[in-house]
Amino acid sequence: MKKHILLLLTLAASFTACKVTERSGHNGYLYTQKTGWADKKWKLVWQDDFNGPQIDTTKWTRIPPNNAAWGKHMSADDRCYRIDSGKLYLIGINNPDTLKDPRPFLTGGIYTKGKFAFQYGKIEIHAKLECAQGAWPAMWMLAETDKYGKYPKNGEIDIMEHLNYDSIFYQTTHSYYTLNLKQTEHPPHFGTAALNPLEFNTFGISWYPDKIVFLLNGKETFVYPRVKNVDPSQWPYDQPFYLLIDQQLGGDWVGAVKPGTLPVQMIVDWVKVYQ
Template sequence: MNKLRYFLLLLPFFAGSWGNSKPQSWKLIWEDQFNGPELDTTKWTKIPPNKADWGRHMSSDPQCYALKDGHLFLRGINNPDTLKDPRPFLTGGIYSKGKFAFQYGKIEIRAKLECAQGAWPAMWMLAEHDKYGKYPRNGEIDIMEHLNYDSIIYQTTHSWYTLELKQKNNPPHGGTAGLNIKDFNTFGLEWYPDKLVFTLNGKETFRYPRVKDVDPSQWPYDQPFYIMIDQQLGGNWVGKVDPAQLPVQMIVDWVKVYQ
């Protein structure tokens, strides 16, 4: 059998593995169970503050972080020292930028979300490199966002296509899913070359497909992305923060990535 014929025979198998059908089994390639006494800095970095709505209160202050009984606590707090730092609130968040990124596969994060007015916990992913230019050219995948005391989460994609070209319904770029906010829940994403499948507790909740005959910026999801998990506070979307309802925290049990 010549090499070309052998390749053509195998081609349907490889296409099926990452096309319309799911892999027959997932293999765990990366995880953190948060069992250590300190944050594993070979996997994570504390997110520094930035000018974005979500990041203006980000801090490395130890009061925003704790590890206990196999859980990571990311906290939003009232700033105890506004002379040292004038910001009214401080928030904790971690990302794997520069330490771990992946392209295609499955990610699941088990966590419990606490509620407060102005609380905005999020689990999301951004591109490791600027393959197509600056944000939002490389896209954003929001595995989970929660607002205030809502009984739903938001699962969304953002890109040049959705934000600048305003193509938010061709196809729909986000959905919601109901959950019991008092429980630990598993927030997930299955990522293929032709679709993003969002999940909650192992069940599909929303799907964003790659579509043909539209602007190429509709699908920047063909490159490695890194993981972000943060307890955000305040902003135009979530509204003002009630200081009397702080501290608030996201309690993360584990993060697992499969391919």
Template sequence: MSKYIVIIVAIILVGCKSSSSTISKKDWKLIWEDNFDKEEIDTAKWTKIPKNNADWGNYMTSDSECYEISDGKLYLKGIVNTDTIADSRPFLTGGIYTKGKFAFQYGKVEIHAKLESAQGAWPAIWMLAEEKKYGNYPKNGEIDIMEHLNYDDIIYQTTHSYYTLELKQKTNPPYSSTAKFNKEVFNIFGLEWFPDKLVFTLNGEETFTYPRLKDVDPSQWPYDQPFYLLIDQQLEGAWVGKADPEDLPVQMIIDWVKVYQ
């Protein structure tokens, strides 16, 4: 084999390696971040999540009582509504998303945050598809980087799709897992997203992997399109149960968000 062929083969192998899911941590390059070092939420990056009809969105609001930035941290709050004349809902919750402002496909996202506990509290860090490539929900999938319930000392890390929800394929492969964490301190909740797998992390350590499978219904892998970020301090829902007003207010405190590719 001539030295020129050797060089060409080497180049091809390097190229294949860099595009696979074997990217090393040193290869990640920061492409987007927010350190919440401004006096207000950066509206070029985030929008306050409006009320919606989903189980998690019943109390979402843009009310300033549910948002605070202090000492370089964002506080998203779940509170008892003190003005039910202006808004009849018993509770209000704060949340932000990058919908229409920032979405990415493949890479690593990490969120440094602290979770407070309360009965009925359901803080979440998650991702949804920017477009409807495959149709309406749940056909485009959902990636739940972190969900926490009540006073638990575990977090849930989950994928949802037409494959898991409608076809009920929750064990081939397993679609969800839990990880024990110290809720008294800030933790780094993360995801490493490749063309062939989703790797969930906690404080930089792998906790759960959802692989792309061959020879199954194609709805198993809708994760081949840009997704945007959602971070919200939810209250109540069929999964978490009723909120206890005596436990409120409750907060999710966000120190920073970083996205790498």
């Protein structure tokens, strides 16, 4: 009997040691990769293939409007969302009823805030971007737990931002270090990469305790490293982040929206997170 108990305890310990991810928070929605696993084989820990009849509300919430340049046209309006044949459509439209809502444009976006966040790992998003004047589709990440205070002290990771009809897209980090201390070159905080926005592409990052590797179709495009002997605000990326995917419209960076070029949409095929 003692031998059987010892064997069961050994197997249980071995199984626990093989776990890559620790889960915590309400309903275990914070996925933290254990230290020492950065060079191991990636394991899929979370995904959405959008195969259901509607957005899975256990994973996503429609992004509400806010006063930021990117969020002033965000809407829960059903006309800004569609799932068809295993793909999610996030749509920017001319507002058909400005008496009910005075905003000229409405657009769709989803985030995992309060439902899924992860610290370290790899994320891939397979999607196609449509173009319009004033279109600003984005895939990005914000801190879930506010470890260091209010924005921008917890940082921001922009996996993909595309402007208008550009043949390039941007991959960027923002933080107190880059925005307030203006340290944008030590190290460089953004890169660009070429793409055909009319094709499906896989955008992503591999995120480690000492660097963020930005990816396009599995290939490295830009690296943001953790730097020694600088202000500690340079690296707030040691806490769980949640994901935002949104078809933004308008703002100082992208410029004015031309109503005649709408509707415009971002088509998301799948999202996968590995640790």
